[in-house]
Amino acid sequence: MNSINRILSLTLILTSLIGCDPNQQVDVIIHNAKIYTVDETFSIAEAMAIKDGKIVEIGPEHTILNKFMATEKLDMNKQVILPGLIDAHSHFLGYGLTLNQVNLVGTKSLEAVYEIMKAYATENNDDWIIGRGWDQNDWDEKSFPTNSDLDSIFPSKYVAIKRIDGHAILVSKNVLALAGITSESKVAGGEILLDRNGEPTGVLVDEAMSLIDSVIPEVTPESKAQALLKAQENCIQVGLTTVTDAGLTIEEVSQIDALHTNGQLSIRVYAMYSARLEILNGSRSVSLKTERLTAKAIKVYGDGALGSRGAHLLSPYSDDSTSVGFMITPEDSLHMWAKFCKSNNLQLAVHCIGSAGNRKTLNAMAAVLNGTNDLRWRIEHAQMIHPDDHHLFRDNNIIPSMQPTHVTSDMYWVEERVGGERKEWTYSTHSLMEQNGLIALGTDFPVEGIEPLHTYYAAVTRTDQTGYPEGGFLPGQLVSREEALKGMTIWAAIASFEEEQKGSLEPGKFADFVVLDRDILQCAPTEILSTNVLETWINGSLKYEK
Known part of the structure; x- marks a missing residue:
């Protein structure tokens, strides 16, 4: 009888074992880390399992180690991991070209x-x-x-x-x-x-x-390819895994696609096409979507810049009473591009800096969008907006795309340029974020440096690297550290229709992440600038190690 019981027990055990899946095989396990997932609850995890370039599971150390086996298991020694950083507005190719100038x-x-x-x-x-x-x-x-x-x-x-x-x-x-x-x-x-x-x-x-344009020596495709690869090298070293290039030709987007296809370009690119007649007349298809490249936005220049007094103001410049700047793209053309983008389900992204430029552009967008929508049109820069116009972002689901280091570069002279009262309208990061509960953050490099940690520092302190001015420039427009990180990750992904693939570390998303030598959400503000990027991973592969 005892023999029969032992046999039955053994049979039950074997049946149970056969019914259980063995540990799942993945490519990489990252563990013993402090991982800011930037998910809906801004949760912190300890480990994640990666397979085929995507996150399979993320969570507590014991869960991941007990559930998965990996070819590569990496103990991170409590280092901080963030989602791959996204620059929501840059000139990626243009930056690469400047490296040879x-x-x-x-x-x-x-x-x-x-x-x-x-x-x-x-x-x-x-x-x-x-x-x-x-x-x-x-x-x-x-x-x-x-x-x-x-x-x-x-x-x-x-x-x-x-x-x-x-x-x-x-x-x-x-x-x-x-x-x-x-x-x-x-x-x-x-x-x-x-x-x-x-x-x-x-x-x-x-x-x-x-x-x-016609007399400047033309840049060859070979030179552009070299520029893109050099720009990629520098960007990955500072923790960028995705860049938005705000203004490319159809041929340049095709070249980026080819460099992705042949494996030379790893960094992900959200491409905005420069507004050109070849797009408007429909002679070329523009929408493009791969795992590395998305192109569905049209970039239009509304007005100029404050630094060169081309930004279009509602009243004359304080240091030049003869000028209000100008619109680069007239209002009728803005309406034309807005109608074209809506009809073709394209994102419209308009460079706007001055108070009049922003008002005219926002009104043109509002006239076409007519309220709630999910086209995610964007105002790029949004540097000087009359408070009466802020609601137009909320009413029409328009996304403000801003660059915090513009604040810390321009704050020394902006009052001289626009006066004390209008200065209060400038660089309203927090106020604009509140309109739709998000803001996309970038650098505008090469106008500013490429370092996303400088973007983060400027957003949360609004001071230069010496700590000037004390308390920050227009401190009511500070954003929190959590908000700044979202602006460089999940909110930037939303601004490019890619929140299902990137912007946070969650199952099913790309395994794009950065490893830092300190916790920028907890450290002293001055330590943010001395934080080092130790590793940058794209698609589950280590692309940079310090």
């Missing part, structure tokens, strides 16, 4: 600009000196520069150097001649600056820059 960022005078250009000319035999980065607002002499000295300093060179914001360019006299630009030249949506004698100074603002 003259870097004028941080120059404190026109003379300093010349010295850097001289060094470049000595080392390079090119006929052209092309660069970017000067900002007259950082100089003692804050007037726009002129080309009066360029011919004598660089007699055998063509010079074209962009202002840091990309909304103005200084060119030498021979470039003006090559392009046929004279004192009689005119352009809508831009300005050719003239001296007291009525002659061009060499500074072209906004659409006036297009007058030299």
Whole structure:
């Protein structure tokens, strides 16, 4: 009888074992970590299992280790893990191209600009000196520069150097001649600056820059490919796993797609097409969706920039009573693009900075959207908006896409530019976030640096790296650390229709994440800037390790 019982017991045990699944096999187990999932409850996990580039499960240490087996099991020693960081507004290709140009960022005078250009000319035999980065607002002499000295300093060179914001360019006299630009030249949506004698100074603002497009040496596809790969390398090192490129041609988007397909490009890209007639007339299909690339947005320039006084204001600039700036895209064209995007289920993203530019654009969007929708149209920058217009974001589900480091770059001179009362309307990050309960955050690089941790620091402190001003610039517009992180992860993903694939660390989503050497949600504010990205993972693969 005992033998029969033992046999029955053994049979039951075997039956039970056969009915149980063995530990599930995955590719990677990350454990012993502090993982900010950025899910709906902003939960913190200890471990996650990854297979085929996606998260299978995330949760407590014991659950993951008991349930899964992995080819690679990594003990993170309590390090902090965040979802892969998303830059919601950048110029990814443009940044890559600047890496082979003259870097004028941080120059404190026109003379300093010349010295850097001289060094470049000595080392390079090119006929052209092309660069970017000067900002007259950082100089003692804050007037726009002129080309009066360029011919004598660089007699055998063509010079074209962009202002840091990309909304103005200084060119030498021979470039003006090559392009046929004279004192009689005119352009809508831009300005050719003239001296007291009525002659061009060499500074072209906004659409006036297009007058030299035909004479600037064309960038080859090979050079663009190299620029994209170098930009990717730098971005991944600072923790970016997705970038939004705010303004590409159809050919450039196709090139990014090809680099993804052949395995050279790992970083994910949300592409916005520059508003061009070839798109409007329907001659080319534009919507594109792969695991690495999404393209369904049209980028339109509403107005210019505050730094070059091209931003369109409701009343004149405080430091130039003759100017209110201008619209780059007229109101009738804004309505045309809005109708086109709605009819074709495309996202409309409009660069708007000034109070009048924002009002006109928001009203154009509202007239077409007519209330609740899920097209997720966006205002890019949204730097200066009259408080009476804030509700237009909420009423029409329009997403504000803002760049916190613009605050900490512009705060030194913005009151001089727009006055004390209107200063209170600027960079209203918190107020605009409250309209729809989200905000998409980015850098606008190469206008600002590429570092997302600098974005985070600027969002939660609104001070420069020395801690100025105490308490932050317009401190009522601070966002919390949790909100800032959401703006760089899940809210940025929502702004690109990708919240089901990325933006948080949850089962079924891409295993895109970064490992930091400290907890930026808990550390002292000053420590945020010294935080290091230790690892960057994309699609479950380690792409960078410090």
